[in-house]
Amino acid sequence: MDNAKRMAAERAAEFVRDGMRLGLGTGSTAAHFVDCVGERVAAGTKLICVPTSEATRKQAEKLGIPLSTLDETPELDLTVDGADEFDQELRLIKGGGGALLREKIVANASERMIVITDASKSVARLGRFPLPVEIVPFGAEATRRAITRMLVDMDQTGAIRLRMGADGLVFVTDGGHYIFDCALGSIADPDGLARALHEIPGVVEHGLFLGLADAVIVAGDAGIKIIGNPGP
Numbered sequence: 001m002d003n004a005k006r007m008a009a010e011r012a013a014e015f016v017r018d019g020m021r022l023g024l025g026t027g028s029t030a031a032h033f034v035d036c037v038g039e040r041v042a043a044g045t046k047l048i049c050v051p052t053s054e055a056t057r058k059q060a061e062k063l064g065i066p067l068s069t070l071d072e073t074p075e076l077d078l079t080v081d082g083a084d085e086f087d088q089e090l091r092l093i094k095g096g097g098g099a100l101l102r103e104k105i106v107a108n109a110s111e112r113m114i115v116i117t118d119a120s121k122s123v124a125r126l127g128r129f130p131l132p133v134e135i136v137p138f139g140a141e142a143t144r145r146a147i148t149r150m151l152v153d154m155d156q157t158g159a160i161r162l163r164m165g166a167d168g169l170v171f172v173t174d175g176g177h178y179i180f181d182c183a184l185g186s187i188a189d190p191d192g193l194a195r196a197l198h199e200i201p202g203v204v205e206h207g208l209f210l211g212l213a214d215a216v217i218v219a220g221d222a223g224i225k226i227i228g229n230p231g232p
């Protein structure tokens with residue numbers, strides 16, 4: 001699995017050009033890409049990079065990758081990130097590592113987004129992976145109930161769990177928010193669900209990435225497969 005992640009990352013690194021402004025994703029697959037970027041920088045490629053999480057920022061700093069913020073560099077050429085799930089229409093579920101909010105802001109500020117993943121994350125219909133929904137801590141239980149009501153209205157039910165950290169405490173995102181993981185099984189209408197979630201006060205963002213990815217690089221036993229257009 002780790003080999004597949006590295007293969008996908010190396011393929012994505014082929015689309016990195018000198019002088020690019022680059023968004024760096026979060027997670028175990030994106031970490032391989034950050035390593036590849038570190039190697040490029042060490043070899044003399046000039047890049048300016050915006051990390052999507054504190055974890056990625058720390059990794060990039062150790063590798064000597066020149067970093068910026070989205071405030072200093074609000075437009076990026078390319079973001080490369082992992083995903084928890086993808087379909088053939090390049091729709092994604094992200095946020096398994098809790099970085100969905102910054103990841104979505106960075107991807108949206110990028111001209112292109114390439115997703116790197118392994119074949120196990122391919123689904124015919126999104127929803128096998130519990131959908132992460134980032135919420136403000138204030139009124140979390142009321143927000144959970146509002147999400148439940150909305151899901152029932154959409155004929156889309158499933159258990160909603162407050163994410164806990166490995167330390168047994170409530171998981172808190174880089175933005176100081178909580179996450180509900182919504183086990184939906186199968187999402188009939190991703191666009192409708194995305195819109196409905198945004199209408200609920202207390203919901204900050206959700207892990208449905210729709211219309212953001214330009215390509216998914218999938219590494220599997222048979223090698224690399226690219227869905228979409230990763231660019232020149």
Ligand SMILES: O=C[C@H](O)[C@H](O)[C@H](O)COP(=O)(O)O
Binds near residue numbers: 097099
């Ligand atoms: O919040 C985390 C991100 O969306 C990750 O990109 C996603 O969870 C995939 O992570 P991994 O490559 O570790 O499976």
